[in-house]
Amino acid sequence: MASEKTVGVLGGGQLGRMLVEAANLLEIRVNFLDAPGSSAKQVSAHEGHVDGSFKRREAIQELANRSDVVTVEIEHVDTYMLEEIANEGHDVQPSWKTIRTIQDKYDQKWHLKKFGVATTESLALEENTVKQLEKISGELGLPLMLKSKKDAYDGRGNYAIKTKTDFKPALDVLGAKGELYAEKWANFRMELAVMVVKTKDGVFSFPTVETLHEDSICKLTYAPARGVSKEINKKAQELAKQAVSCFWGKGVFGVEMFLLMNDELLINEIAPRPHNSGHYTIEGCPISQYEAHLRAILDLPLAQEDLELREPSIMLNILGGEAPDSHLLVARKALEQRRTKIHLYGKGEARKGRKMGHITVCAPTMSQAERLIQPMIDFVDRDKPKPSFTLSRTTSTTTSNTTNTPAEPTAQTPEPLVAVIMGSDSDLPVLQPGLEMLKKFSIPFTVRITSAHRTPNWMAEFASTAPTTYPSLRAIIAAAGGAAHLPGMAAAYTPLPVIGVPVKPSIGDGMDSLLSICNMPRGVPVATVSINNSVNAALLATRIIGSSDVEIRGKYEQYMQDSMNEVRGKDETLARMGYEQYAVEFLSKK
């Protein structure tokens, strides 16, 4: 065994199951406290498990006695029992203090605020009355989110109050659920999540992912988050690490946050355990969130490098549906898809909305992963009313009253692999044949005007931020004529390969453009093609992408083959009909 220590877990659901799947690989013994035959126990056959509810005092005591480290796969546990066993000398990770603070969402927010961590502004209700809500809405404004402090998950215990007429219905729904608090409305454009690992040596993080919720339940995660700059990605990781650093003990934490319209990040919620938004790590990263949790609580080595993304990954939850076997239809459909990894949790009977499994698709590019997952999204959405083509998500049919909704659509265009820039729109006609060629290879691109001389700052900003604005970018094509500084200046600002297209000016033969682009000083290369030859620039970009993308490489080889066949065909015709006839038939038409 990789560790001599035995782990005891309160709860044996799907998170426990995936935890012990990781533990099995390391011969780490894990004892679960849950009902017999629970999800986790099905894949861990030994005598150390404890049967019964993880809320029972004696059972928790028994689990602690059998285990060297006690941890949880759910935060809705009795932290006073955990405190007791910790005081008896048992090792509880993360600390009961952490779990207690986090399980009360208002305390959680308050704790983060105390440590200066950016989070949604919150106010507790002194009493569950309309009068209180009137007072609080005066302070936080409307709309606002009304939330139960405890035992809330997957949107249960949340109510979005849009106008004053919602006060009464909101209290009718949540009023009986104990103490409530109100959160200022977060006008977010995207929800992000970061899995953080706290070990004895430090705080590490998995990549920033984008989460999409439906009916307040996580539906999809995209790793990395799409259309999010490197800076925001990094900032989200830093914020998540800062948040987790405020808590006691070791283990993985799921940190959910809002990315606001102004690029500000606010912590939404923290889970002191493996999290749905981290399932993708099983296939997506060298080490999964589950193995990371084990390494953290058992003081085994771990480093940031183990948590980096291997390939873009998309996770889709498989939820219980209307029929008891709806989720199995999804799983069977997934078997028919390519490059799809299926995880079923062995939870038996499905209830609508219950998490029964998930699927993960990894691919060399996010666009490929999106193409691979699309049939599955279509399948799970097959019975849903189609959303009307509206620009605002708030009117879409999937909106529920229990969660914040993004303030604007996150219309997903494929991520550009090539950025095509020009000094002036007069260069566009020269670029067009190249753009057509990129289209022919189905290579997504973006086209912009960034003049080196008339918009020097915009040019500099575009070129220097291009790799973070579009993490998918593989090359930049820059066209310019005359003094033709754009390709060279772009190359000065970016580490990406820059391909320069000399444009023939209205006066002169274009040699000025060619030499201005080609004769760069040592240290700053530009890949120069011949005058006005945007087609070759596009083909060069395609070769660059194909140098590490087998699909594109294959298409390029086909292009070479087609091009050869075309010339061979012409040669055959020429030989057959003789050059004089050929000239009449074909060349005179040109």
Place this chain on the structure above:
Amino acid sequence: MASEKTVGVLGGGQLGRMLVEAANLLEIRVNFLDAPGSSAKQVSAHEGHVDGSFKRREAIQELANRSDVVTVEIEHVDTYMLEEIANEGHDVQPSWKTIRTIQDKYDQKWHLKKFGVATTESLALEENTVKQLEKISGELGLPLMLKSKKDAYDGRGNYAIKTKTDFKPALDVLGAKGELYAEKWANFRMELAVMVVKTKDGVFSFPTVETLHEDSICKLTYAPARGVSKEINKKAQELAKQAVSCFWGKGVFGVEMFLLMNDELLINEIAPRPHNSGHYTIEGCPISQYEAHLRAILDLPLAQEDLELREPSIMLNILGGEAPDSHLLVARKALEQRRTKIHLYGKGEARKGRKMGHITVCAPTMSQAERLIQPMIDFVDRDKPKPSFTLSRTTSTTTSNTTNTPAEPTAQTPEPLVAVIMGSDSDLPVLQPGLEMLKKFSIPFTVRITSAHRTPNWMAEFASTAPTTYPSLRAIIAAAGGAAHLPGMAAAYTPLPVIGVPVKPSIGDGMDSLLSICNMPRGVPVATVSINNSVNAALLATRIIGSSDVEIRGKYEQYMQDSMNEVRGKDETLARMGYEQYAVEFLSKK
């Protein structure tokens, strides 16, 4: 569950364990017949398992009664019992006929030969005597391999006979092991292996991998095989599929083969089950060999695309060592390594050479994977006598008498990412600063002379086979002067990005070279840099590699930063000392 059918497996070792790990994800029930607490049963808690030896008749009957499909994780089973239960109507996959034919290695060879599949030439001994061996060595030549027909694995049951003096010792060792046969010596340069999947719909294959054996036990597998052309890779897959097509039933098959000095491929051995050489598929492919086996025997969908490689992957076996915990030291060392996935099999007590686990490392390039695994290879080799620096492996200390050994060293230099070619060695001085720059970025490259005019065929061969000769290649740098056809001709033969360096001839300013390289027709691009500027060619290649390799991208960004700092430093000095003093201090020295 993804399938309603229950699987029954004879044997519950590590292959069974990894099989059920895949089955658990799909909620497929698997019953194992093996001792209680065996490796596979540890991760599958239910009442359907059968305790006892997988050689016991009643136990096999009981397993069959409880299962819809019966399969094996080891071929050393009683095929007469399997035949019996198949005749009773039980579904046995692959067929008992397949297992019976394969478990007798001589029958296996004979069967392949009958179907015209290339395999090592073999002759059975009529009696285990020196006289027989004299006769057979007359036909097959010496050296030859003497092998037990049955129950041989990991080199046990093999004896390499080099001279006639080995006849007696060979018979002393193997003579008691039942029937023997002799194999013609295969003068191979490499051992390859392919996992093949036979389903109701067809025969599919995982990539071709390179296997390295030590003391006749598989030590390492490299996926894809290093330094093997695309053609040979494909040919190996085809041969493996052809071989498996000759057998009955469904499931995965491990096909081991020799790549001879003349690039001929010969089947060495086939295993009718998941195989050590396919462990890498767990992390390396969208679907593992284990899931593929389940899909095949349960008639679930599967396609070739699911079996493609996600990233280059290296697998290292963890074997039992001198001490009972030697293998745990290896696992603990592996925990300290980065991006390392550890698999321990739960087999308890180690014996020397027993397979206790394995580790897999995946990385975006094979060179990165090699760098990551190296400390682990060094660790498992820590007590081995260091091999002397000899060119011939046959004299190395790891050679044993129980296996064929490669005929020549497979000296591993890092795979080149860039090929640098020139029309004439007179271009080398111009290229040297560029080569130095590639070295600075630790980018492996290869340098060749391929004149377009004096060696047109060699130039064409080099350029057209470069992507298969060096699957790692990301770009070609081609230097030429005067008519300067090399870069354009290379581009005509390869789909890789070609960077052209115009070389200034002894007469003229080099504009002839520049225009000849740059002004390519539409359809065949060359990335042209300025005259003699091999440094920019190298930097452009680095940008191309960095466009999909974060490590190189990071280095390039550092290079840009350093270069900026250098100029800023000069500017500061210039401002401080004034231009006159600066010119005296710095420029006069140049």
